[in-house]
Amino acid sequence: MRAARLIKMVLLLQSRPSMTAAELARELEVSERTVTRDAQALSEAGVPVYADRGRAGGYRLIGGYRTRLTGLARSEAEALFLSGVPGALREMGLEDAASAARLKVSAALLPSLRDASRTASQRFHLDAPSWFDEPKTPELLPAVADAVWDDRRIVARYRRRDTEVERELEPYGLVLKAGVWYLCAHVPSSSSDGGGSSSGGGGGGSFRTYRIDRFLAVDADGDRFTRDEEFDLPAYWDEQTERFARSILHAEVVVRLSAEGVRRLPHVVDPVSARDALTAAVGAPDGHGRTTVTLRVESEEVAHTQLTALGAEAEVLAPEGLRERFAADARRLAGLYETP
Numbered sequence: 001m002r003a004a005r006l007i008k009m010v011l012l013l014q015s016r017p018s019m020t021a022a023e024l025a026r027e028l029e030v031s032e033r034t035v036t037r038d039a040q041a042l043s044e045a046g047v048p049v050y051a052d053r054g055r056a057g058g059y060r061l062i063g064g065y066r067t068r069l070t071g072l073a074r075s076e077a078e079a080l081f082l083s084g085v086p087g088a089l090r091e092m093g094l095e096d097a098a099s100a101a102r103l104k105v106s107a108a109l110l111p112s113l114r115d116a117s118r119t120a121s122q123r124f125h126l127d128a129p130s131w132f133d134e135p136k137t138p139e140l141l142p143a144v145a146d147a148v149w150d151d152r153r154i155v156a157r158y159r160r161r162d163t164e165v166e167r168e169l170e171p172y173g174l175v176l177k178a179g180v181w182y183l184c185a186h187v188p189s190s191s192s193d194g195g196g197s198s199s200g201g202g203g204g205g206s207f208r209t210y211r212i213d214r215f216l217a218v219d220a221d222g223d224r225f226t227r228d229e230e231f232d233l234p235a236y237w238d239e240q241t242e243r244f245a246r247s248i249l250h251a252e253v254v255v256r257l258s259a260e261g262v263r264r265l266p267h268v269v270d271p272v273s274a275r276d277a278l279t280a281a282v283g284a285p286d287g288h289g290r291t292t293v294t295l296r297v298e299s300e301e302v303a304h305t306q307l308t309a310l311g312a313e314a315e316v317l318a319p320e321g322l323r324e325r326f327a328a329d330a331r332r333l334a335g336l337y338e339t340p
Contacts, residue, residue: 006041008027009039012024014066018060020057024059039059048062092141128179129178129179144174144183147222150224151227152171155222159214170185170186172207172233175209183212187208189205245273246272249273249298252294252296253316255307256290256291257290259285259291260313261290262278264313265293268306270298273295276296304325304326
């Protein structure tokens with residue numbers, strides 16, 4: 001435990017000019033007294049940790065000291081090689097850079113850990129696209145990816161319904177969802193439009209999401225922009241996906257579910273809708289062990305297709321038209337399976 005903490009302390013000091021005892025204590029989740037003892041232990045072990053005294057003092061490494069990655073355990077080394085997404089890196093034009101980085105990391109590891117890349121790839125593989133879809137890499141993805149890495153404004157021309165729109169964008173991040181690439185970008189107020197899904201952004205304008213395969217042209221030679229350091233890409237994406245899921249749910253159906261139907265519901269309808277319905281369900285299951293829920297759906301037609309997958313584990317109570325459709329289905333099935 002302490003050895004891992006000492007390694008982390010060295011790496012923290014290696015990544016910054018200096019750190020105060022309070023900053024190190026917060027990062028390492030220990031007391032400042034423990035930081036002082038750890039710094040002394042590192043110094044005694046030959047790591048040149050220097051303590052600056054005074055109010056603005058802190059700890060720093062002297063003499064350009066750099067540590068090799070010899071403190072990695074096997075599980076940590078293998079996890080390191082799992083952190084990339086090979087297909088996504090290739091599509092963004094970063095395969096060569098990633099390969100060079102892996103070689104450098106491998107060279108820095110202890111000889112006993114240099115097979116970590118091979119052992120990790122033998123055991124885990126990420127295949128991002130969904131089933132039965134042939135993934136197509138957007139031709140303009142590498143140019144957009146370069147702009148994202150370089151914090152450089154782009155001018156994008158894209159399809160919006162039956163028209164073409166051109167906008168200046170500040171590209172913040174890329175998301176690969178079920179084989180489809182999306183750009184999360186800040187649109188300055190002077191260039192705001194109705195394309196993509198959006199949320200508010202600081203300093204004017206808003207953040208929007210664009211499908212890159214709808215881009216027709218990208219000019220990535222713009223000036224650099226100042227990134228909002230508070231922007232959290234995973235949190236933004238979660239918010240946008242949930243907002244989109246709710247935005248298409250325009251109808252309601254009332255369904256009585258068996259225990260098995262409750263278990264399977266999130267697998268046949270939108271998970272957000274299922275979660276809301278089950279959370280809002282009032283009371284315990286009835287005398288037959290069934291739970292009644294009100295489910296938001298895209299349409300009665302979609303609900304008919306989705307809930308059919310639950311078979312006898314779901315009974316539609318309302319609307320009446322949808323209940324009659326399921327009753328007609330049941331009669332047809334009974335006719336098909338009647339004993340001659």
